[in-house]
Amino acid sequence: MTTTENIERLLAHHTVSASLRNIAGKVLNGQRITPEEGxxxxxxxxxxxxxxxxxxxxxxxxxxxxxxxxxxxxxxxxVCVYDCKFCSYSxxxxxxxxxxxxxxxxMLEMVKxxxxxxxxxxxxxxxxxxxxxLEFYTSLFRKIKEHRPELHVKxxxxxxxxxxxxxxxxxxAEGMKLMKEAGLDSMPGGGAxxxxxxxRKQIAADKCTGEQWLAIHEEWHKLGMRSNATILYGHIxxxxxxxxxxxxxxxxxxxxxxxxxxxPLKFRNKDNQMSNVPxxxxxxxxxxxxxxxxYLDNFDHVKAYWPMLGRNNAQLTLAYGVDxxxxxxxxxxxxxxxxxxxxxHPAMSTRDLVNLIRQVGRKPIERDTLYNVVMDYxxxxxxxxxxxRGYTALPVLN
Ligand code: V47
Ligand code: SF4
Numbered sequence: 519m520t521t522t523e524n525i526e527r528l529l530a531h532h533t534v535s536a537s538l539r540n541i542a543g544k545v546l547n548g549q550r551i552t553p554e555e556g557x558x559x560x561x562x563x564x565x566x567x568x569x570x571x572x573x574x575x576x577x578x579x580x581x582x583x584x585x586x587x588x589x590x591x592x593x594x595x596x597v598c599v600y601d602c603k604f605c606s607y608s609x610x611x612x613x614x615x616x617x618x619x620x621x622x623x624x625m626l627e628m629v630k631x632x633x634x635x636x637x638x639x640x641x642x643x644x645x646x647x648x649x650x651x652l653e654f655y656t657s658l659f660r661k662i663k664e665h666r667p668e669l670h671v672k673x674x675x676x677x678x679x680x681x682x683x684x685x686x687x688x689x690x691a692e693g694m695k696l697m698k699e700a701g702l703d704s705m706p707g708g709g710a711x712x713x714x715x716x717x718r719k720q721i722a723a724d725k726c727t728g729e730q731w732l733a734i735h736e737e738w739h740k741l742g743m744r745s746n747a748t749i750l751y752g753h754i755x756x757x758x759x760x761x762x763x764x765x766x767x768x769x770x771x772x773x774x775x776x777x778x779x780x781x782p783l784k785f786r787n788k789d790n791q792m793s794n795v796p797x798x799x800x801x802x803x804x805x806x807x808x809x810x811x812x813y814l815d816n817f818d819h820v821k822a823y824w825p826m827l828g829r830n831n832a833q834l835t836l837a838y839g840v841d842x843x844x845x846x847x848x849x850x851x852x853x854x855x856x857x858x859x860x861x862x863h864p865a866m867s868t869r870d871l872v873n874l875i876r877q878v879g880r881k882p883i884e885r886d887t888l889y890n891v892v893m894d895y896x897x898x899x900x901x902x903x904x905x906x907r908g909y910t911a912l913p914v915l916n
Contacts, residue, residue, distance in 0.1 A: 521574050528567045538562045545571045550815050553761050560757040560809055565801050572808035572839030580841045584880040586871045589639035589845035592628050595619045598645030602722040603791040604753060607645045622658055629662055638886045642673035643708055652686040656700035663701035670887040671702055675709035676734035680726035690737045698741050704887055705738055707746030707781050713766050714759040732770055739776025744888060746779045751806050752798035753785040764813045771816045779819040779842060782806050784826055800831055804838045811839025829874060836878050846871060869900045
């Protein structure tokens with residue numbers, strides 16, 4: 519049965535309302551759905567229908583291609599001046615001496631550790647502290663680029679940039695231009711959380727607002743540069759708040775076209791001030807991924823961040839609209855292990871990532887941060903390389 523036949527079969531079921539059938543028809547015809555239609559879809563569609571529609575779009579855009587990259591993270595500090603209730607970092611300010619605050623030299627050493635490895639990206643994100651200011655980060659980016667010019671620097675979010683530019687008394691436009699000149703290549707999607715002020719003020723009251731987050735991305739896009747976007751879902755927000763968030767992203771994307779990837783981030787409840795809020799189910803996770811794929815018709819990619827979801831659930835999302843599962847990461851992020859993810863030491867070899875994708879019948883494609891294809895692994899077999907702890911990929915000889 520083709521995907522469209524499957525959707526038609528699901529729509530024929532007597533429990534599917536006329537309005538839901540109409541919305542599904544729009545999705546199949548490539549038409550944009552409104553926020554009101556989005557709410558009906560979220561409330562009425564079961565996981566089977568939502569997933570089939572999202573998969574239809576995913577396959578129309580990318581076929582079976584499933585992207586990953588080879589990257590590592592640097593988290594400059596796990597202490598933060600802000601007090602986001604969902605974050606396992608924010609409590610650290612009270613016991614700052616137990617946390618870490620890396621110096622410039624320590625961070626450069628981390629970059630050098632990867633000198634002989636084929637990574638294409640360093641992802642830098644962490645807490646916000648006064649010593650990490652304009653001078654610090656522009657010097658850090660310059661030094662990384664001097665050392666390894668082709669390494670893509672994907673760093674910091676509007677949360678840091680708003681704080682840094684305010685302290686330096688410069689506008690967002692001036693600040694982002696300085697960052698670009700220093701070597702920043704792209705911006706990750708963090709810090710977005712939930713834009714709706716009713717929820718944002720309860721969970722992330724003191725950092726940049728939703729409007730400021732969007733304004734900084736807009737300035738960055740105006741420089742011809744790319745970025746990602748996230749949502750933190752599955753806590754005290756409802757479907758309307760999620761749709762409001764996605765709607766603002768879709769509108770900005772219509773204006774600039776600068777977003778590459780959307781990454782829904784599942785709220786994890788360990789060791790933070792919202793530990794009393796239960797985590798949502800895997801069914802709810804899959805619905806959120808599928809809904810994002812359907813609603814954000816002007817985003818090329820939807821990514822599942824496996825260190826947060828766990829690798830089995832990340833694998834499942836590939837049938838629910840997701841076409842990207844981030845990177846090898848090499849155990850260099852602590853955000854999610856601290857917040858309760860089942861991935862306590864997130865690291866996957868290229869072989870593991872490729873197999874994860876193959877096991878669900880998709881095509882593994884290594885990409886760089888801007889989605890240029892580095893290697894198509896469809897016909898690649900692996901041989902253990904005894905020289906080092908990794909694996910070498912060898913093309914199959916026909
Ligand atoms: O902004 C913090 C989230 C984000 C928790 O752009 C939490 O490629 C769940 O944005 N439960 C930072 N989430 C990470 C991020 C990211 C990750 C991977 C790839 C990309 C990309 C971006 O982590 C924060 C916040 O939303 N976060 N605490 C928690 N308890
Ligand atoms: Fe700080 Fe970011 Fe955590 Fe908020 S989410 S407390 S800004 S590290």
